[in-house]
Amino acid sequence: MKKFPPLGKPKRPGRAAVEIRDLSKRFGAVAAVNHLSFEIEPGRVTGFLGPNGAGKSTTLRALLGLVQPSSGSATFGGLRYDELDEPSARVGAVLEDASFHPGRSARNHLRVLAITGNHPPHRVEEVLSAVGLSDAADRRVKGYSMGMRQRLAIAAALLGDPQVLILDEPSNGLDPPGIIWLRGLMREQAADGRAVLISSHVLAEVAQSVDDVGVIADGELRAQGPLEQVLGGSDGPATTVRAQDPVRLTGALERRGHRVDRDGDVLNVFGATPEEVGEIAGHERLAVLGLAPRTRSLEEAFIALTGVQS
Amino acid sequence: MTALLRAELLKLRTTRTFAAVVASAAALSLTLVVLGAALGKETKAHALFTNSAITYIIVILGAIAMTGEWRHRTITGSVLAAPNRVRLLAAKAISYSVAGIALSIIVTVPTIIVGELVLSGRGLATLGAGGIADVLWRNLAVAALLGPLGVCVGALVRNQIVTVVGLVIMAAAIEPAVFQAVPEVGRLLPLAGAPGGVLGGTHGDLSPAPALAVMVAWTLTIFAAAAWRLRSRDLV
Known part of the structure; x- marks a missing residue:
């Protein structure tokens, strides 16, 4: 097999594994993707999230040269997919409607x-074994379950041992063990220095697998960054505190400019770290029964960023 | 390009459609020729071995192969594996040219052997070595060009049923009708007119060489149109 630069080291040093710059795609009057920009780094699993019709698949198809961008660019280390030498040895892709x-x-x-x-021919046996299809390898595909077809699509993506793996809704049809296997596969690929981009609307699945997320809605990028950062949103720090006297603590926090949502004796304090909340409570001589940083769930972040109920 | 061609030929060899069509075409052709040789009153060997509709099966096979990429939604995977869409189309067209030649040999050679034996047994004139060579090159040339033509028409139309039915109607009804009405135009048409000239059958107003040139021109023109359309098409 042709030797490529070590995994995780882009062909052009200093460039991200995947670069999408000001990408737009219109289908007639419909703007499927609108001035989208983001990057994917090697050695990380990046989730690409958005509601149905947000433009995820169109973005990935533009990246893979399957649709022509109306403007902007989508490249791998600065090269378009069709400019790559032996593209399947650089990029492996599983698309939503793999057939x-x-x-x-x-x-x-x-x-x-x-x-x-x-x-090389031996890669065929290796990837069949890797996806657990060796025993069914000589059966005609029309007899395969949806999960088996999805495994075959993943095997096809892995065939060239690519440096970038693009997975569009890859868990479709997979049973729970298959989904767990897929998570492990993505983590392994990233641990080996590969860049993994997974598009999904199954938010819980993404939350357990990814390092970074990009959230897209109406063809526009709403947020991108490490999972924790996007989960926390742009509201600054937030803290959950349980107080012996929640009414007095609420007053003390609000006097210092913090927004407080009260639910019984539990307060969600926005704009303050646990240390700051503890300090205020101590200053007011109020007993605190529990104190923890508050992260928004991915569902909450998703809804807040996209304005769409998932 | 070599790798693409090898891949396309592997697909062709390992898809049951091609094997089934080859076997059916050979059996049907053999039956027709044996019947014609055994029962015909004024059987002319050359016409018997060239005026066979079996030759046109390859155009349908090519069309089925290309439209199958959309029918089975495998075009995306094919383009991902080979992002240069023109080369992809060229590889498929060439592979169906090779397939056309193979199909023609598999069908024509046994029918000639059996037909010659039957004609000889009845004491009728046979082709001889020169005549056999003449029949072979005509059949092979037509099949070699009709395979790619089917592929390219399939790439333009994409819908399998529309493509296949359209090709059959064109070859069996429209082109003969045009030939009847305006022979000067009909003999230039791609599915029955010009191939008829190459085969030297009833449509053979054009002599083989110009008829072959017309077929090549049709194939290249439709290839160019299909390549342009395939390149500009969004695969969503």
Whole structure:
């Protein structure tokens, strides 16, 4: 197999594994993607989130050269997908509607892809084994379950041992063990220095797998960054505190300019760290029964950022 | 390009449609030729071995192969594996040219052998080596060009049923009708007119060489149109 630079080290030093710059795509009067910019770094799993119709799949298809951007660019280390040498050895992709000729077997599909991509024949057996399809490799794909087809799509993406893995709703059809396996696979790929971009609307799934997230709605990027940062939102720090006298503590916090949501004896304090809340309580000589930083759930962050109920 | 071509040929060899069509075409062609050779009153060997509709099956096979990329939604995977769409189309077109030649050999050679034996047994004139070579090159040339033509029409139309039905109607009804009405135009058409000239059958107003040139021109023109359309098409 052709040797490439070590994984995790982009071909052009200093460039992100994936760069999307001011990308726009219109279908007639509909702006599917609108001036979108973000980057994906090697060695990280990045979640690409958004409600249905937000523009996730169009963005990924523009990145993979399947749709022509109306403006802007989407590149891998500065090169368009169709400019890459042996692209399947650089980028592996699982698209939402991954399909196969029903009359051909998994092994046959992978052999065809191996020949097209100049990958050695033994990779076919390796990826079949990696996705757990070795025993069914000679069966025709039309007899496969949806989960088996999804595993075959993942095998096809891994065939060239790519440095960038793009997964569009990859858990569709996978059973719970399959989803756990997929999470492990993504973490392994990132640990090896590869860049993994996963698009999903299953927020809980993404929260357990990713390092970074990008949130898109109406074709526009609403937030991007490390998971914790986006989970916390842009409201600054927040703290959950349980107080012996919640009414007095609420007054003390509000006098110092903090917004407080009260639920019984539990207060959610916005704009203050636990240390600051503890300090205020101590200054007021108020007993605190519990104190913890508050993070918004991904669901809350998602709804707040997109304005859409997931 | 070599890798793409190998991949396309592997697809072709390992898809049951092609094997089934080859077997059916060979059996049907053999039956028709044996019946014609055994029962025909004024059987002319050359016409018997060239005026076969079996040759046109390859255009349908090419069309099915290309439209199947959309029908089975495999076009996305194909373009991801080979982002240069023109090369992808060229590889598929060339592979169906090779397939056309293979199909033609598999169908034509046994029918010639059996047909010659039957004609010889009845004491009728046979082709001889020169005649056999003449029949072979005509059949092979037509099949080699009709395969890519089917692929390119499929890439333009995309819908499998519309493409196949359209090609059949064109070859079986429209082109013969045009030939009847305006022979000067009909003999230049791609599915029956010009191939008829190459095969030297009833449509053969054009002599083989110009008819072949017309077929090449049709194939290249439709390839160019299909390549342009495939390049500019969004795969969503």
